[in-house]
Amino acid sequence: MSTAASLHQSRKRRNGVMMTLCVVAAGIGLAWLALILGALLYKGLSGVSLAVFTEMTPPPGDAGGLLNAIYGSVVMTIIAVIVGTPIGVLAGTYMAEYGRFSKLTTIVRFINDILLSAPSIIIGLFVYELMVRPMGHFSAIAGAVALAILVIPVVVRTTE
Incomplete structure (x- = not known):
């Protein structure tokens, strides 16, 4: 038999x-995932009802819903998309169509x-220091x- 063979x-x-x-290894990882999800569903599904999603959040210690949290998440997402999408589309269009070889485009890219x-945690800390601390409360x-x-960067890259 030859050396190559x-x-x-x-x-x-x-x-x-x-x-x-x-x-x-993948099977072991998937088995652990299935065990964790199974335990979560087995123990937690009994606590989930329509009231959890439709009732307002009560004072601490009382049972209640998540409507305020859901509403706040939707409002923040809508505002972020309304602000971020036009900026990203405009920047991406400029970079792709008008400023292909300019120094500004290189810097922006x-x-x-x-x-x-x-990481999103770094962006969150930046906004916390920039906005939340001076205002004195979350918003x-x-x-x-x-x-x-x-x-914005995702929309810029997608548009470009």
């Missing part, structure tokens, strides 16, 4: 062993790439600004 057989065997190990890779506007900062 034996090397090929050795690599093929090693590949089979590694593929088997990967499948076993670089900053956009940085914002695309920025839907601050949350919407953080979401808009996260939306």
Whole structure:
């Protein structure tokens, strides 16, 4: 048997062993996921009803719903999309159509790439220091600004 053929057989065997190990590891991970989701559904499904989604949030310690939280999330998302989408579309269109080779486009593209890779927690801390601390309280506007900062780079990249 030639050296090349034996090397090929050795690599093929090693590949089979590694593929088997990967499948076993993925199976173990999926089994843990199924166990966690099963326990969550088994213990938590009894507490979920239509009232959870339609009642206002009560004072601490009382049972109640999540309507305020759902409404606040929807409002923040709508504001973020209304602010972020036009800015992103305009910036992406400018970069693709008018400023292809300009220095400004190169700088904006670089900053956009940085914002695309920025973790959302960092954006949240930035907006917290910029808006929440000076105002003295949380607000839907601050949350919407953080979401808009996260939306703009995605829209710019998609438009470009």
